[in-house]
Amino acid sequence: MKLTISSAAPTRIVCLVAVLGTVGLLPWLSHRDPALTVLRARSAEQEATEEALSAIRADLGLDAGPLALLRSWAVGLLRGDLGTSWVSGTDVLPSVVAGLQVSLGLMGAALGVALVVAAAPAAPVLVRGRGSAGAFAAMLAAVPEFLLATVALLVCGVWLGWLPTAGWAGPEYLVLPALALGVPAGGLLGRLVADALPAVLDERWVELWRGAGVSRARIAGAALRRVLPPLVPQFGMVAVGLTGGAVAVETVFAVPGIGRGALGAAKSQDLPLLQGSVLALLLLGLVTGAAAVGVRRRLLGPALRDAGLTLPPSRPVRAHPAVPLTLAAVLLLTIGGGLLRDPYTVDTAARLAAPSWAHPLGTDALGRDVLARLGHGAASTVGTAAAICALSLLVALAIGFLPGVAAGAADIANALPPVLVGILVVAATGPGTAGAALAVALISWPALSAHAAALVQEVRASAFLTAQRAMGATPLWILTRHVLPSVAAPVARHALLRLPGIALALASLGFLGLGARPPTPEWGLLLDESRAYVERAPWAALAPAVALALLAGLAVSGAAALPGRGAKARRTTGAAPRKEPSVAV
Secondary structure (H helix, E strand, C coil), X not given: CHHHHHHHHHHHHHHHHHHHHHHHCHHHHCCCCHHHHHHHHHCCCCCCCHHHHHHHHHHHCHHHCHHHHHHHHHHHHHCCCCCECCCCCCEHHHHHHHHHHHHHHHHHHHHHHHHHHHHXXXXXXXXXXXXXXXXXXXXXXXXXXXXXXXXHHHXXXXXXXXXXXXXXXXXXXXXXXXXXXXXXXXXXXXXXXXXXXXXXXXXXXXHHHHHCCCCHHHHHHHHHHHHCHHHHHHHHHHHHHHHHCCHHHHHHCCCCCHHHHHHHHHHHCCHHHHHHHHHHHHHHHHHHHHHHHHHHHHHHHHHCCCCCECCCECCCCCCCCHHHHHHHHHHHHHHHHHHCCCCCCCCHHHCCCCCCCCCCCCECCCXXXXXXXXHHHHHHHHHHHHHHHHHHHHHHHHHHCCHHHHHHHHHHHHHCCHHHHHHHHHHHHCCCHHHHHHHHHHHCCHHHHHHHHHHHHHHHCEHHHHHHXXXXXXXXXXXXXXXXXXXXXXXXXXXXXXXXXXXXXHHHHHHCCCCCCCCCCCHHHHHHHHHCCCCCCHHHHHHHHHHHHHHHHHHHHHHHHCCCHHHHHHHHXXXXXXXCCCCXX
């Protein structure tokens, strides 16, 4: 444990400095004249003469170079001064504090919604004592937040007039953004908890407590306490993600949060405001990560320190093969039917046509066949997401065996909004699928690595491995036969649950104009292009959204339908089940 603590702090410091340094280089990475960008942000009508640009460079100190600006900003930071906005000329600190307060309020409301939604898949497991394949919860987690925000705005704000549709002036303005953010997050958290509960409810102590007449509510509380320690970091990461990663939702509802502020600062190259916003998000991630570590240690008690943990046996929930087969058949038929059509043919006479025999999923605003665009966009969206998911799994397993490094790096990476990382990457590489893929890959591994690190710590601290060491087992034997199998399988199932989220992150970057460029039939672009007319032609937006949900259900139910290696070995040898954690999907 001492190694974990000592290695986590330097890792956090190094990652923090690296991120802030990279952000400080944005004006020079973008290959655009920052003076021209700032001039346009200040006044779109002012003529960009050489004299005006030279005055801005001298005023901002751009001629001194990025290192001088970074050094000046760091010196000011030590005095508690975040600098002055390049665009508005106001102090950055009040703007950052105001944006952070708004985002924290939205995070709290969204987290409340997420916990309520998470209870839906977890409560039946506590009542019945057995889980399900979790396809529905996975589909819920794959609902695009920005699409849910747009639909909620139209239905509850415009059609019914129940709630305000934009701004931030009271508690009622929280409701729709919190729902848009909380529902997918709740599906993810509920799935994680529901998958971990069945193995715990099969343990001997549950049977003894029931025989002794202990109330069901107390048993449920004890079971939740048993499964939560490895999942606490995931809850913390979801909370931080709801703060900085809500850029698309904040944009739809015009919420003045820190994520939207960072996006605007990045686009206008307002470097001091961008640096202050990123610093606030990173500090929030560090504080949340430290709090998660404290809660986890509190839940585990002295057993983690004394190597006295008894881990629940692994019992992944099995799905009936018909579930993934049905979902796969629907997806393949849809994609295959789309591949037989031309996704680029424009027919203005058939604009926004409803589904028909000629166009089974209707047409978009240019009369292009939605089925064709959905099918041709599957390769870039799903294929790229699968590659990123596999890479993230390998990185997570490698870093997970260094829990201190994993915790420090994950806290920093998770605090960065995907959109902001996308802007930095796109500034260097230009917009496109490759840049979006690189941006998502850079921030897709923290949740998996934190999960792997938590499992590694608990497996190493288990009484079972203590006995193995006492019997003379070599470190290599323990690693390959016990630790790695106990960690790899749960994290791999977790990675499958993240696959639709990765596809959704790619879609979000496309939605904000940072991914593939038109007329590429990428699913994010389909969602973005259909948002303006979702009221008139909802099928154009529902098609990629339903496809993402089907992909989520297929990934999770497909993993649940495959028999695990350990289960197969026990059927053939009759061996007793091995103690290993079962806290992932």
